[in-house]
Amino acid sequence: MRSAEGNTTVTEMxxxxxxxxxxxPLALVWVFPLASEPRVELAGDGKRxxxxxxxxxSDVRLRGDGVSRQHALLRLGSAGAPPVxxxxxxxxxxxxxxxxxxxxxxAPGAVVRLGGWVGVVTAAPGAFAEVAPGLWGGAALxxxxxxxxxxxxxxxxxxxxxxxxxxKEVVARAVHQQxxxxxxxxxxxxxxxxxxxxxxxxxxxxxxxxxxADRASPGFFRSAEGGTLLxxxxxxxxxxxxxxxxxxxxxxxxxxxxxxxxxPVDVRLIVAGQQSLAKAVQEGxxxxxxxxxxxxxxxxxxxxxxxxxxxxxxxxxxLATMANGNTPAxxxxxxxxxxxxxxxxxxxxxxxxxxxxxxxLGGESTLHAVHLPERMGERAPSPRSVEPRATAPEAxxxxxxxxxxxxxxxxxxxxxxxxxxxxxxxxxxxxxxLMEGNAVDxxxxxxxxxx
Amino acid sequence: MKERAERRLGEVVGGKYxxxxxxxxxxxxxxxxxxxxxxxxxxxxxxxxxxxxxKRELLVRFQREAEAAGALESENVAAALxxxxxxxxAPFIVLEYLAGxxxxxxxxxxxxxxxxxxxxxxxxxxxxxQAAHALGIVHRDLKPHNLFVCRREDGTDLLKVxxxxxxxxxxxxxxxATRTGTVLGTPSYMAPEQxxxxxxxxxxxxxxxxxxxxxxxxxxxxxxxGASHNAILxxxxxxxxxPLASACEGLxxxxxxxxxxxxxxxxxxxxxxxxxxxxxxAPWVEHRAWPAPKLEATPAAREGESSSTELAxxxxxxxxxxxxxxxxxxxxxxxxxxxPQRPPRPFxxxxxxxxxxxxxxxxxxxxxxxxxxxxxxxxxxxxAAVTEVSHDEGRSRDVAAAxxxxxxxxxxxxxxxxxxxPRAVGLPAAEPAASSHRAARRSAPTxxxxxxxxxxxxxxxxxxPAAPALFDSTNPYRAP
Numbered sequence: 018m019r020s021a022e023g024n025t026t027v028t029e030m031x032x033x034x035x036x037x038x039x040x041x042p043l044a045l046v047w048v049f050p051l052a053s054e055p056r057v058e059l060a061g062d063g064k065r066x067x068x069x070x071x072x073x074x075s076d077v078r079l080r081g082d083g084v085s086r087q088h089a090l091l092r093l094g095s096a097g098a099p100p101v102x103x104x105x106x107x108x109x110x111x112x113x114x115x116x117x118x119x120x121x122x123x124a125p126g127a128v129v130r131l132g133g134w135v136g137v138v139t140a141a142p143g144a145f146a147e148v149a150p151g152l153w154g155g156a157a158l159x160x161x162x163x164x165x166x167x168x169x170x171x172x173x174x175x176x177x178x179x180x181x182x183x184x185k186e187v188v189a190r191a192v193h194q195q196x197x198x199x200x201x202x203x204x205x206x207x208x209x210x211x212x213x214x215x216x217x218x219x220x221x222x223x224x225x226x227x228x229x230a231d232r233a234s235p236g237f238f239r240s241a242e243g244g245t246l247l248x249x250x251x252x253x254x255x256x257x258x259x260x261x262x263x264x265x266x267x268x269x270x271x272x273x274x275x276x277x278x279x280x281p282v283d284v285r286l287i288v289a290g291q292q293s294l295a296k297a298v299q300e301g302x303x304x305x306x307x308x309x310x311x312x313x314x315x316x317x318x319x320x321x322x323x324x325x326x327x328x329x330x331x332x333x334x335x336l337a338t339m340a341n342g343n344t345p346a347x348x349x350x351x352x353x354x355x356x357x358x359x360x361x362x363x364x365x366x367x368x369x370x371x372x373x374x375x376x377x378l379g380g381e382s383t384l385h386a387v388h389l390p391e392r393m394g395e396r397a398p399s400p401r402s403v404e405p406r407a408t409a410p411e412a413x414x415x416x417x418x419x420x421x422x423x424x425x426x427x428x429x430x431x432x433x434x435x436x437x438x439x440x441x442x443x444x445x446x447x448x449x450x451l452m453e454g455n456a457v458d459x460x461x462x463x464x465x466x467x468x
Numbered sequence: 469m470k471e472r473a474e475r476r477l478g479e480v481v482g483g484k485y486x487x488x489x490x491x492x493x494x495x496x497x498x499x500x501x502x503x504x505x506x507x508x509x510x511x512x513x514x515x516x517x518x519x520x521x522x523k524r525e526l527l528v529r530f531q532r533e534a535e536a537a538g539a540l541e542s543e544n545v546a547a548a549l550x551x552x553x554x555x556x557x558a559p560f561i562v563l564e565y566l567a568g569x570x571x572x573x574x575x576x577x578x579x580x581x582x583x584x585x586x587x588x589x590x591x592x593x594x595x596x597x598q599a600a601h602a603l604g605i606v607h608r609d610l611k612p613h614n615l616f617v618c619r620r621e622d623g624t625d626l627l628k629v630x631x632x633x634x635x636x637x638x639x640x641x642x643x644x645a646t647r648t649g650t651v652l653g654t655p656s657y658m659a660p661e662q663x664x665x666x667x668x669x670x671x672x673x674x675x676x677x678x679x680x681x682x683x684x685x686x687x688x689x690x691x692x693x694g695a696s697h698n699a700i701l702x703x704x705x706x707x708x709x710x711p712l713a714s715a716c717e718g719l720x721x722x723x724x725x726x727x728x729x730x731x732x733x734x735x736x737x738x739x740x741x742x743x744x745x746x747x748x749x750a751p752w753v754e755h756r757a758w759p760a761p762k763l764e765a766t767p768a769a770r771e772g773e774s775s776s777t778e779l780a781x782x783x784x785x786x787x788x789x790x791x792x793x794x795x796x797x798x799x800x801x802x803x804x805x806x807x808p809q810r811p812p813r814p815f816x817x818x819x820x821x822x823x824x825x826x827x828x829x830x831x832x833x834x835x836x837x838x839x840x841x842x843x844x845x846x847x848x849x850x851x852a853a854v855t856e857v858s859h860d861e862g863r864s865r866d867v868a869a870a871x872x873x874x875x876x877x878x879x880x881x882x883x884x885x886x887x888x889x890p891r892a893v894g895l896p897a898a899e900p901a902a903s904s905h906r907a908a909r910r911s912a913p914t915x916x917x918x919x920x921x922x923x924x925x926x927x928x929x930x931x932x933p934a935a936p937a938l939f940d941s942t943n944p945y946r947a948p
Contacts, residue, residue, distance in 0.1 A: 050698035051705055053664045082696045133698040333706035342711045346694030346703040382693035 043100060043125060044142040045091070048329040049135040049352040050081060056142050059100040059123065061093025069131060070105070082349070083109045083132025091123075099123060100138075107131070115357045126325050128357040135352045137326040145330040149191035152184055153334060157324040161316060162188060168314040169195040174266070176311055177289040179318030182365030185289040186247060188318065193245035198285060200244025205237050208250035215258050217274050220265070226275025238271045241284045251288040251311075252297035259304045266310045286311060293317075321360040321367065328356050331364065335371040345378065350386040358393045423451050432463030476500060476515070481560060482552035485513055497558075501565065511549065512563045521559050534561045536605050537632045544596030546616065546628040566628060568618035571681070575612055579688050580716075583723060584754030586685035589617065589627050590678055591753050594746030596629035597678065601671045601742055607632055608669060610677035611657045612684065623757025655701045656690040657681060660733050663704040672735030675745050679730025679738070682749075683709070686723075687716030691731055708733055723752050 042060040046052070057067065057077055067076040070088040079088065085107035094100035103120040104111040112130040113121040123129065127138040143156025149165070152158070168175065169192045177185045186204050193202040210218055217227070221236025237246055248254075254262065265271050266286065270279040288311050290297070297303035321328060329352055336344045347355075360366050370390070378388055423437065430436035438448040452459070476487045481502070489501040497517040503510055520526050537548040550562035571589065575581070581589070593615050597607060607614075609631065616628040655663060659676035662669045683691045691709035694700035709731040712724045726748045732738045739745040 050702040051664060053666075053705075081698045081701075133696055330706075333702075337707050342708050343714050344703070344707040344710070346692065346699040346707075348694075348696060348699050383695050383699055 043094065043123065043138050043140055045123070045129060045136045045138050046142045046326050047134060047136045048326055048356060049347075049349055050133065052145060052330060057091065057136075059091065059094055059138065061095060061100075063093065063095030063098045065093045067091040067093065068105070070107075079131060079134050081133045084134065085109065085132070088131050094123075102129060112353065115353055126322065128325060128353060130349060130353045133349045135329075135349050135356060137328075137356055139324070139326045141324070142326070145327060149188060150194050152187050152191055153331060154327045155324060155330075157319055158327065161319055164314050165192055165316055166195070168192075170197065171313075172196075172285050173313030174285070174311045175287045175313055176294060176315040177287060177318065178291070178293055178315065179289075180291055180320045180361075180363055182360075182363030183318040183320055184364055185249065185318060188316070189245065189247040189287045189289065192287065193285070196245065196285065198244050200242050200284075201240070202245045202247070203237055203241040204247040204249060206249045208253040210254075212255055215254060216261065219258065220261065220271040221273035221276075221280075223273060223275030226273075230275070236271065236273060238265060238282050238284055239273075239280060241282075243283055245285045245287060247287045247289060249289045250291070252290050252292070252294060252303040256302075256304060259307050263304065263307045263310055266307075321363045322358075325356050328358075328360070328367070331367055332371065335368055336375075339371055340375055345374075345381050346383045348383055348385050351384045351389065354386045354389050354393060358389075420451055420457075423448060424457060427457070427459070432459050434459070479554075480505060481513065481554050482550065482562070485511060485550075485562060487513065502562070510565045512565050513560050514563060515554070515558045515560045518556070518558050521557060527559055530559050530561075536600075536603060537561075539603060540596075540599050540605075540632065542596050542599035544592045544627055544629055545599060545632065546630045566616055566618055568616050568626075568628075570613050571615040571617055571627075571685070572612035574617055575685065575688070581685045583686060583719065583752050584756075585625070585758055586682055587723070587749040587752040588755060589615070589625055589685065590682040591746040591749045592625070592627035593629055593678055593681070594742040594749070596627070597674050597742040598746070600629070600632055601674070605632055606669065606671060607674050607677075608662065610674055610681065611654055612681055613654070615681065619760070624755060625758060655697060655704060656684075656692060658701075658704055659735070660704050661735060663701050670735065671741060672738050675730055675738045675742055676732075676735075678742060678745060679727055680709075683712055683715070683727050683731065686719060686727070687712060689715045691715075720752065723749075 042058070044059055045057040047054040047056065057069075068087060068090055069075055069077045069079055069084075070086050071078070071080060071084045072086045075087070077091075085105070087105045088107040089111045090103045090105055092101045092103070099122040101120055101122050102111055102113065102118075104118065109132045110117045111121075112118065113123070114128050115130075121127075123138045125138055125140050129136045129138065139155075139157070141155065141157040141160060143159065145153065145155050146159070148154050148159040149162055152162070165175065165188065175189075175192065177188055179185050189204065190202055205219070207215070217230070217234065217236065219237050221234050221239050222230050224230060224233040226233075248262075261272070265282070268279065269283065270281045272279045288294070294303055294308050294312070294315075298305045298308050321331075329347075332347075332355060362369075373390075374384065374388065378384065381388065426437035427434070434448050434452075435445050438445045451457075476498075477490060477500075479487045481487065484505045485502040486505050487500045487502050491499045491501055491512065497515045497520070499512055499514045501510060502513045516527070516530050521530075531551060534548045534551040537545075538551070540547050546564050546566055548561045548563055551560070552562075553559045569577075580586075593610070597610065600607060607629065610629070614630045616630055618626045618628060620626050657677040657680040659669070659673040662673045662676075680691050683689075689710075690700070691712075692700050692703040692707070693710060694703050709728070712719065712727050713721075726739075726745075729748075730738050730745055739748060
């Protein structure tokens, strides 16, 4: 057991229940003005602090607009303790997720703004790059799609999961391109197929096979012969058609409507959906045997809000490619809101935003936050404020904790000080101090707890 | 800082340069006017800040850059002439003393320049930069503030590239202390690779800057929009320059193409060298005399009225010369010993300060009675015109240029009794072809008639601490 003295540097966050927070090495990466600025590693021992400011003596020197000489202090996180940022009385303040804060914990995805600088806290820092043909992102996205690089050249069926707008079709095209398959790549949204026609559309039909079939159709499978077929929202297919799909995969042949003989096909199948197919199986919407047959490699594309560091680079790329050279500049308040937005429709939403800004604000030379749609300002969780430890640890305690409460908590936790202080919401350090002044016999309490 | 800087007045450094006047101070040190004790010629002496001089690496670099700059043989470069270390350990560079205005100031006054003049100025800058490139020196901080426009005797422009090496020095200094935020200064003329802080910034970055400068001379706008340092920086690093054709109508298509090539995002897509860029501009270049810039009233000028002491040495000289050019002879000792038969001197330096601008204000009002505290007659207009005051920071910027032994150009002879200016008009009298140029000037937009443009920009950047910025490294950041 550590002594009270030995614990003088234990942080406030130690009072958190153990295991509640996985220790992810986080980093603060700057997205504005330049993504090339060195990132700030946030993993540490929970003690080290870094100063941020305009001063030459700052650990992280930020030059540019609106940064005070001594702007903020970063307390590095440790296992079980997230990093914390504190305002050092800066003129323009510290903002986390769009809110001014005096001090705040930095969770993954937190958007930090200090004056003219905007950064994002991420567990996967890395350069923004074209991770697959036509697909741009940082390390988080690159890690996600890494398995596809190895699987692309095979004819393994793939499952792509991801929210709408996360780039499932782009990934499918990239895989197709990389696979070297000679045939075409076709993408079919199964949710959009009329239920009665789904089978005909997929597998083809003979002329006169049904009313209105005034000429034959090869269907999507045969159209994609030698290539790749993406079936998006595959769990929306009727179960009866799922059964036929299974047969196609097993036999490598399709049975067009009205045809007597099945037709062999060579198609690489990629199925996709917003939800996990396993969940669709549980809900009875997707055949388990079909899942087993298509699940060669499964990749879940991360939503944009889980890779906020990619938002501005994506925005800039879209702007550069869509604007014909005449693009506005963006200010830090704009960037902050852009990054802090949750992007429920992901990149598609971003594309639409760029298009909209270009049409409506073509004449603006600089974009500010006010140019963004109003609803984009909303973001559910505001950062959890914590007391600045460095200033006054004693005075920082929100409520006085009485000795009886501590003893009770210690009893309840079999004399485990960490757990007891967690129950009371105080630091372990503080618990030790209370005990020290009041002759609490920890050993006795522990023995009490034993049968 | 100024007080500390001015302590050198009267000192003789390097055994022969007597410090006669404080000119400006910047983040890296301060600049004084000095007179050679033997040859009686004016120079400008730049001192490296003693704190910086203590860093050995910096000191070595400072000296190496001085050597390199000294080796530059181009009429388009304001070269360093000497180097030394003072008794108290402050290294200094001795520079030419120049008369003229920075391109930045000229642009403020003129709004935009005609393509014929803009291309010629940039072509000359290309020559100066090419000479440096040939020696393996990359400027890396080219901007209108660093290009100085002098007037030859015949009224044609002579452009001098300033501050070679200082930019590099600055970079070194910051890279040592900085872990983040390495990009400093005005980003508007920075090449994308430079803005992104890439290590290997080569000649292409200077070509880009020259392109950006030409872009601004022609259109009055910067190639990348943005109201703040960071917004501009971000735009440069992620977006192409706003097409010149959409920033400025009526330009020759070919010229637009040449400028946009220089502004290509990838260095390999730009003209292969500064020289090549200069050549590409040839079809539009017109070498002829231009009217002297007309200085407008600025707030700084008005403030400057209170300190008119510096006018004293200038006034009689300008009066004596009345030379039809900006490069009026202006040194009192010239007047004193006034030898009309003396061989022509390439450049004269005219360091003025805010007070001269005050004079410019008066003159530009066309014969209004002079401000009370300005005892200078209207004939001094040319003198006023050669002085540059950065009105937003209230600092004066004098630039050095000295006669160079090999200076090939015919230049304004000092105090050689040029025709007296037509005082009655009260306009800057030193125009060669007064009538036609005056007409041209009248049509030229003045700062006041250009809503937005410069001043608006400054509005967002200018609440900076009024740090003097001789070396241009003083950044225009807003104080938090």
